Amino acid sequence: xxxxxxxxxxxxxxxxxxxxxLGIASMPALADEVEQAASAWTVTELMQGLAxxxxxxxxxxxxxxxxxxxxxxxxxxxxxxxxxxxxEKRTLLPKPESMVLDRDRLEVQxxxxxxxxxLSLQAYPAIWAFVESIxxxxxxxxxxxxxxxxxxxxxxxxxxxxxxxxxxxxxKDMVSExxxxxSGEQVNTIEIREAGGxxxxxxxxxxxx
Amino acid sequence: MKRFKQRWPIAAWLVFVGLCVxxxxxxxxxxxxxxxxxxxxxxAQRLLTEQLRDGMVSRLILIGIEGGKPESLAAASKQLAQRxxxxxxxxxxxxxxxxxLAKDQAFLFDNRYLLSSAVTPxxxxxxxxxxxxENALQLLGSPAGVMVxxxxxxxxxxxxxxxxxxxAGQSSPPxxxxxxxxxxxxxxxxxxxxxxxxxxxxxxxxxxxxxxxHFAQATGGLRGLEIRLSGPGVFSxxxxxxxxxxxxxxxxxxxxIVSLLLLLVYRSWQVLAISLLPVISGALAGIAAxxxxxxxxxxxxxxxxxxxxxxxxxxxxxxxxxxAPGRAxxxxxxxIWPTIRLGVLTTxxxxxxxxxxxxxxxxxxxxxSVVGLIVAVLVTRWVLPNLITANFAPVxxxxxxxxxxxxxxxAPRLRPLVLVAVAAAVISIAxxxxxxxxxxxxxxxxxxxxxxxxxxxLRDDLGAPDVRxxxxxxxxxxxxxxxxSEAVAAQLDALAGRNILTGYDTPSRYxxxxxxxxxxxxxxxxxxxxxxxxxxxxxxxxxxxxLFEPFQQDIAAARSQPLLTQARLQxxxxxxxTESLLAHYGDGWKAMLPLRGVTEAQVIRxxxxxxxxxxxxxxxxxxxxxxxxxYVHEAVTLSAVGALSIVVLLFISLRSARxxxxxxxxxxxxxxxxxxxxxxxxxxxxxxxxVGLLLSVAxxxxxxxxxDRESQSxxxxxxxxxxxxxxTMVSLLVANxxxxxxxxxxxxxxxxxxxxxxxxxxxxxxxxxxFSAVLMGGKVAK
Numbered sequence: 001x002x003x004x005x006x007x008x009x010x011x012x013x014x015x016x017x018x019x020x021x022l023g024i025a026s027m028p029a030l031a032d033e034v035e036q037a038a039s040a041w042t043v044t045e046l047m048q049g050l051a052x053x054x055x056x057x058x059x060x061x062x063x064x065x066x067x068x069x070x071x072x073x074x075x076x077x078x079x080x081x082x083x084x085x086x087x088e089k090r091t092l093l094p095k096p097e098s099m100v101l102d103r104d105r106l107e108v109q110x111x112x113x114x115x116x117x118x119l120s121l122q123a124y125p126a127i128w129a130f131v132e133s134i135x136x137x138x139x140x141x142x143x144x145x146x147x148x149x150x151x152x153x154x155x156x157x158x159x160x161x162x163x164x165x166x167x168x169x170x171x172k173d174m175v176s177e178x179x180x181x182x183s184g185e186q187v188n189t190i191e192i193r194e195a196g197g198x199x200x201x202x203x204x205x206x207x208x209x
Numbered sequence: 210m211k212r213f214k215q216r217w218p219i220a221a222w223l224v225f226v227g228l229c230v231x232x233x234x235x236x237x238x239x240x241x242x243x244x245x246x247x248x249x250x251x252x253a254q255r256l257l258t259e260q261l262r263d264g265m266v267s268r269l270i271l272i273g274i275e276g277g278k279p280e281s282l283a284a285a286s287k288q289l290a291q292r293x294x295x296x297x298x299x300x301x302x303x304x305x306x307x308x309x310l311a312k313d314q315a316f317l318f319d320n321r322y323l324l325s326s327a328v329t330p331x332x333x334x335x336x337x338x339x340x341x342x343e344n345a346l347q348l349l350g351s352p353a354g355v356m357v358x359x360x361x362x363x364x365x366x367x368x369x370x371x372x373x374x375x376x377a378g379q380s381s382p383p384x385x386x387x388x389x390x391x392x393x394x395x396x397x398x399x400x401x402x403x404x405x406x407x408x409x410x411x412x413x414x415x416x417x418x419x420x421x422x423h424f425a426q427a428t429g430g431l432r433g434l435e436i437r438l439s440g441p442g443v444f445s446x447x448x449x450x451x452x453x454x455x456x457x458x459x460x461x462x463x464x465x466i467v468s469l470l471l472l473l474v475y476r477s478w479q480v481l482a483i484s485l486l487p488v489i490s491g492a493l494a495g496i497a498a499x500x501x502x503x504x505x506x507x508x509x510x511x512x513x514x515x516x517x518x519x520x521x522x523x524x525x526x527x528x529x530x531x532x533a534p535g536r537a538x539x540x541x542x543x544x545i546w547p548t549i550r551l552g553v554l555t556t557x558x559x560x561x562x563x564x565x566x567x568x569x570x571x572x573x574x575x576x577x578s579v580v581g582l583i584v585a586v587l588v589t590r591w592v593l594p595n596l597i598t599a600n601f602a603p604v605x606x607x608x609x610x611x612x613x614x615x616x617x618x619x620a621p622r623l624r625p626l627v628l629v630a631v632a633a634a635v636i637s638i639a640x641x642x643x644x645x646x647x648x649x650x651x652x653x654x655x656x657x658x659x660x661x662x663x664x665x666x667l668r669d670d671l672g673a674p675d676v677r678x679x680x681x682x683x684x685x686x687x688x689x690x691x692x693x694s695e696a697v698a699a700q701l702d703a704l705a706g707r708n709i710l711t712g713y714d715t716p717s718r719y720x721x722x723x724x725x726x727x728x729x730x731x732x733x734x735x736x737x738x739x740x741x742x743x744x745x746x747x748x749x750x751x752x753x754x755x756l757f758e759p760f761q762q763d764i765a766a767a768r769s770q771p772l773l774t775q776a777r778l779q780x781x782x783x784x785x786x787t788e789s790l791l792a793h794y795g796d797g798w799k800a801m802l803p804l805r806g807v808t809e810a811q812v813i814r815x816x817x818x819x820x821x822x823x824x825x826x827x828x829x830x831x832x833x834x835x836x837x838x839x840y841v842h843e844a845v846t847l848s849a850v851g852a853l854s855i856v857v858l859l860f861i862s863l864r865s866a867r868x869x870x871x872x873x874x875x876x877x878x879x880x881x882x883x884x885x886x887x888x889x890x891x892x893x894x895x896x897x898x899x900v901g902l903l904l905s906v907a908x909x910x911x912x913x914x915x916x917d918r919e920s921q922s923x924x925x926x927x928x929x930x931x932x933x934x935x936x937t938m939v940s941l942l943v944a945n946x947x948x949x950x951x952x953x954x955x956x957x958x959x960x961x962x963x964x965x966x967x968x969x970x971x972x973x974x975x976x977x978x979x980f981s982a983v984l985m986g987g988k989v990a991k
Binding site: 073198 | 346350752
């Protein structure tokens, strides 16, 4: 009976969660057991290669450069991916926080407060679009990527960079560009450029915790 | 003198019918929901009633637009919403479009220091601010940073986020193409809140028509799009329309079939026309009586009017069957009059207890039946004979008489069969394992199953489960209620922390009491103090030095801003929300606090157990179920009283236990077997089935009383001719056929309440005649 509020809530939380997703989207695909791909290098082949990865884990270091701060913020923790749709980001420093994405379900838990939130992605199309930027990359699902982004690839198989430009204008207001860098079937960096000039860079090291 | 004697009953009748027509033309068809609300409610039931009548729940209209691609559905949704927003009839029009929420967002943000329950002097001290800034930093670092960073310079203490926390636990439908859409993209969704209360059916009807009209105009160019409406007000409108059209259509159909039957038997238009007079007079009188007695006539009662056709036409049939050439018309009924009179008295005994029902629907049915039947029988007795010329005699259906008597003579052979059937029925009822009674108040609602399913699927799509728990806070004025709501909200927050509920809504969230607002305002530090506190708080944190200038300006503004009033909320969805949660009732004010995700209702009940009744936890489901149970209980009791008074009446009239037993035996057998058939058919009984059983006893008693009369006269050797006896039997058969047709037709009406009565009486009445013939026929056709 509180639909008016529902919508405000949805709108505001969706922005909030949208940004949450920026974090979870900073996810790597870490190739553990993959076959060698052919020598000619196209987006399609990159995707085929990425699709081979069924499970991977890594550690990350993330630096956030914000104009309102005198110095960047640093975070570190672990990442885990299980094909086709499960992602886990566990921030350990400076404060523990975890985010788990499983198919349509997103669960966020901040360590201190012990508060847990669960939501269904389908109810939040903007977040859904954002999630797919990384999940579809990891899953090698080019069709879904094309639905939300203009996708371009530079470089060679040994060192490549995938650039995603949001198609939706509302998303453009938040994020201007997502750059995913990697080598072979492994994702090494995720760089998110926000509309106002702030940006974050996440470096990923293979090998798990 | 003779002429006068003939004419005065006709004149009196005409005046009476005229009066009835006048009353009926001015009658008000009532909200069907009201038919189910108790006459003398408990406090909780009164709250339930208020909610159902004009609470926020009663004002919702749920809309689904179907039959197109998502793009065209969304376009239709936007156009419809735009048009409806200009209508003063709708307080709220929500289709998920974002633009409509700008005002609400601005309201929350601009007034955050008056609205946030976290505002205390400590929060804006050096220490409090330092903690807040540390949290802000964490938020900025977290993925939430993108959104939060725009707000932090103005709201570092996170009051907006704190306000939004309050909405936790609410779900909302998915959005597609910028509007609410079902998961599968096949239905665009809207929610309206009407300005008019749910019980105001005329206003609800206007609202529904307006929605449909705007939809037709908005989608003029788009073929194939359809709109589906649901919600309590829509239900009431449709139920009223439905039951009115069912009452009308089925009256016509039934009248035609019964007329054909009468034509077939009597072969006279005159007979046909005159036969219908008692029926029409009775129905008019019944409705007029209810209208006079209750002010409004419920749709259900109106629908019940049809059933009277089947019963009241019987009297005319008895009359015409006993007309004979050479006998004055007014003598025709003389012989059988005592039997008819006893039959009518039996019916009156059966239905009179219903007057006492607390359930208004039942009480109206009782009044309607009794008045209708009395008038029908009086018209038959004193008006009909004066309407036909002396010596008029229809073609007597004597040709059937012989055959009927022969059949009845054979009927007793079926006795073993009846015995077996009754035994089987008793066993089947005893072994019935499923619940016998339907257990929901909604089962009484005259709505088709499809409509109920549509409502459910719209609610599922909208993620809008029914509100079940509601805390109702009372007080002498608005401020008192708001203050008390704030206290309750604080307790609910504590309970939510223990996971006893996930969330709640309260008007004090959007409109805190003046006292609380004032306290929050004075908690804010002045400019110098704030500057000093902030400087101290920022030590060791990486924020840029001048970042929080906007925060200091906002605090300064908040310190001198006027306190919020209901007027300030106008034009926002939050304002509508507040209005629907906070209202003037009777001599005081009430606030509703709907609860979400309740896991332990008992704990909440104990927490708010206020002896003075100023805070009540209302379990809408439990209350409505209990209300329904009390109706079932009442119907059972009153039916038992009715049945008992029938037995007493028969003892007084017949003065013989044997005869009473003989008269009652076929009826009892019919009731038992009817009940077994209904249950075996997988039905859960409504209390209208019970009314139907009572009615079939009332109708059936006419048959068995006639059999009793004939067997008595046979025994006394009254020397009646076979013809005469045969005619009586023919009239019983015709009467029974018309009753079975009338009620049987109702069984197909699709309105659960009327179907229940229709099926029950059709089966019951038919079996009553059959069993009367089988069990009592031996003595008649000797």
